[in-house]
Amino acid sequence: MADFDGLVRPTRKKFAKPPVKVACLPCRASRTRCGGQMPCSNCVNKDRECSYLPSKRGGPRKKKEKSSTSPERHQSQDVPYPAMPSPGFEECMCVDCCQTENQQINIVTPSNGILAGMFSQIDDLSLPGAGLRHLDFQAEVPSIFQGLFNSDGTQSHMQVPPISPSLMGTESYVRTYGSEPEILNAYYDFIHNYFPILPPRASPPCRDRPLNCPVPGSSSSEPTMIYRPRSPLSLALSAILALIPHPSDLDPDSGASILQRRAYAHSFAQLANSTIEAECDLDLSSTDPGQALSAGRPLVGRQRFHPQCPVDYESLLALLVLSTYEYAQRGNLLKMRYRAGQALAIALDKSLHAQTGNDEFSEARRRAWWMTYYCVVQGSIVSTTMPAIVINDPQFTTPYPSFSSDAEGWSILIQSQQVLVSATQFIGDLNKCLASQSGMYHMFERMQQLDAWTNSVIAQVELLPLVPQTSDFGDHNESITAQSIRAISRIKLCSAQIKTHRYRAFSDIPLFIKKHCDLTSANPSTPNTLPKQGIHNVSCPCSSLDTFQRAASTEYMTPSDSSTSSDIHPDPSSYVPQYPQYPFASGFPYSTQQSGKICLQASLLISRIFHSLPTPQPLSDARHQRPLPRTMPSFACCLIQSSYAMFMIYYKARVAKQLSPVQNEKGDDSTGQLIEELRQGLGRIIAAVSNYSIAFEALDGMRDEIEGAYKTAFSMSV
Template structure:
């Protein structure tokens, strides 16, 4: 400590050399090897440094660079500034290989924000022009950031997935959408072969594309918007800019037609001629044939709005319109009293699915935007029974409960931040944390119980059993995401950079006397904020392990070092969980999410005998893709903790087999994290084959992955 004080005193009195300006300003984007070695990069491809050292030169989009903001002059002396910085962040020294940790956390932090990673096709100015046409990774990856301007027509004409009749659209709904978003009752007829119109679309850049068939129902139009995003089997270059542009154009045209049809069907005939009598007149009659034989035709506008809500999120990246479409559907559902339907007839299942999927979408909009729900989640007026799966009688109940748990965990984060800022009400938050954790574990226990399968199974039951399994997996994903949200503050509050970047509270006065943490007790003894967190305690790496096929736990005992900050965490003793307990919960939840996303079923349409599926088909309706971001965020943070633990581990004698078991178990954990992140990247890459807004999610996670594992390939 004396050496440190002498160094600080010497540094404060020594004359500071004037830093010369760069003869040439730094480049905005440096290559990965130069960033890792803290060497100035020339910005070429390849750069001069990599050429001279005969190494691979690769780039990733960086949020650093550009003009630097001048720091405001502080009225404090350099000595006081140094003491204040030490008081805030003097917990543990970062190992040499984490000298770039702030840059890494610039990438990791964004994974936990609302709408993290979504590309906004409706707001072109939000996308930096420097990153348009930017290939991810080393340039060999098949994905590309598609420019938002109209691209030149490709040499091969693109195909767009469109259909020639309402029954064919309905059949495609069951092939590509129903397993993830069951808004309609089970199939009423056997599956048919998937036959999208097999003709190339003209390479026109006009706003109105040419359609061989115009769907009649607002629901079939909305479904066509989703289906048009799925690459056509005859498209030889589905990832080309021309193909992506055409799919985007057709999908948005279908979505706009669906909206205009909904508006037309909601208009009252007398509104334009006799507004005074319009409200007393009968509702407009919809005379077309039902899209689904067991769903009333007047429900189709409501169901179309639910589909468009997911479209706005996953394709356009527009959270406001996502919530707006769900709100419109909610207004229609309440107007039709779908929330209180107790009858049992041929349309009862359609009514139940229409209501509870409306409820689901309204809550989902609140979750992804971290806003208050537009409804009371446990309103006693919502008496409509849950829909049913013949193979899983509890599947729908678990889905709705998972949605309720996740939105409650989202609200918990906001309330916790407010309590930390005001330094009040923390004990109430501790109690809520325990209650929320217990509730989550209770629903997880239900979700993990295997359902009893029926004895008889026809084509409808078989297809619905796949849907039921998918819905149960989605529920489990949501519950794991709720666990991460509940525990992530406590789990990662011992990381210095997390403290520095996540706490917007008033710093302690530099005149506050330094007192050992062990001598302090009670919140009244502390005048600083969340930056004065508990010391980082290096636990055995097996505490972070979770049972899996790829790792085995061991009872290895290693020494524990604690690095005590100068101030105590004001409310550390009140937390019902230690940082190690919360970190373990986050780890287990993140790995569960990665495995379940990987296990979700992929579309398996019936094809003509001469057709073969040449490429993987994307899953659809990723309204819960924010769970991918929560999982990756948790794994990156635990990766940081594991690497710091490994670097700070004391030198211990090898065991009787001549190996360092503690280091092996940490390496095993890091390897499992790497595999989990690769599963997450594979899942979001699959979604981004169809949905452009998720390109940003994929690139954000891949960028952080490349920083953490520069030698790995995804």
């Protein structure tokens, strides 16, 4: 053929036979053309083992996305979601293997590309801290699910750039207050219903009056404050309140407003930390260190922030507020746990864990201790680490606080926290046992015990208390708080159910199995076990798994191994689709059908309860045209758990609908109804996390990841 320079170049001879879609590993390594057989001719000639595993290369590129209300979003163009394969493209559900190598098989699944893309988005929602954006380091915002963990397995949150000086020159409004009583009143309006660290109101509610003057834009490290709170607790609360948009701010979503709120909140948080450090210092430490430890503690010479809370408790309570601030605003799990650990040290030093007697400060002591306990355990839950305390330590004898409208409310909250942290530990221990292929009988027993414990606490939650009729302002405010705390407890119990059952519920999905590569290996010689309906000549190498080899000991033997109970068989009337069972899962005390139904019900209930949580209703001269955000979302990880379960069930339902497109004789479409229910549930989850992200920037990432997977899943009609 003639080239542009006039030279005649030889025509490249095409392959007599096109290259295969999947090459074996030895041929890949040697860059040798593979015949695609098992074993291939190259491996036979060279007397070497021939094996096929998914390729880690290739696949659709993921475009960077900055879908959030953060200032960085306003400085960049919108990036569309990755394009989906056109309908009719037939491919396997195994993303990393078949989609990478473009292997096509005869499965009549018109939109498996969407399912594969969606699964790649939802698979990491179960990781600790999934979706949290990190404001503490300067780095480019990575695309969805990139860089969540470093190569060594340590956490690497989504990051956003620091405050841009170019956007700080615009005046905007920030919610700040001019006195301690006004900050205390705002605490009851915006925080107390979700995070009751103080006793009930000691005075009637008054109008919410944040300082109504624009704050000057400045690139300095410390924003200008008209009033500086005196207490570390009022400083910490001001950090949370500053994140709530000011009623006079006409454009709270603008980059300038968000950056100003971020700057003021962080300045309040830093001042709170420095005040705590100053109040914990001993006067003789700098002049006579030898006598410092034997001297008495310094007295704090200021008025109490709350009339029924001792002054020396305010540093402890401030640390609890800052722990949630580090999680929800800064996205820093390490600092979240560190602040809670500081509070625990102060609480133990004051013997708050073993308080007796009744006086005017009894309720404050009880709430200070049990909210410290709550925050310490919460840090363990969200980071999937061991708790810093023994959750049922017999030395913790302080009575629970009390709600006049709900005598059992605090007990239920603490029990729910204990159940959830136990479920979190169960996941870690289960993964270890699956990896070592030992100790499974003990895990089966723990699963049953944990499920029974969860159900017993759920029964307590559902026994709603009789609310006494009262006109007292304090009791009325506390009745709303008690209802909110009971709802939060129910959310936590549902999350515990998902954690307990999610492995069993979704272990029948090929991609879920593939994540546990220590259990299985690809072996195309094993007969395929996928349903035959709608499938012909399936030859995907990762759809066939080696039989799980049980240990010779009896630790794997369970009663269900030798029984014919219906528990190990799917219920044909269930809405949750079934997939083939793998041998290693047969010992579980629950079938995938049972666990799937539990996860479905729990995830949908979480979405409904989050949607029904009370929103702030302050007394105000201004009419709030925009919704006010709920605050203190230290349990936002439950939103992720719920969305993860719903996406996984949607994945299964979508595949089942494709494999069985014909409705039954009565014309019912139970799978379609399930998909619609999941769509509505995910919509409620997105609405809930969007409400939180009005104030808390770190939750932008959660919203964006759930919403991104949602748009991918429902981008085409079902």
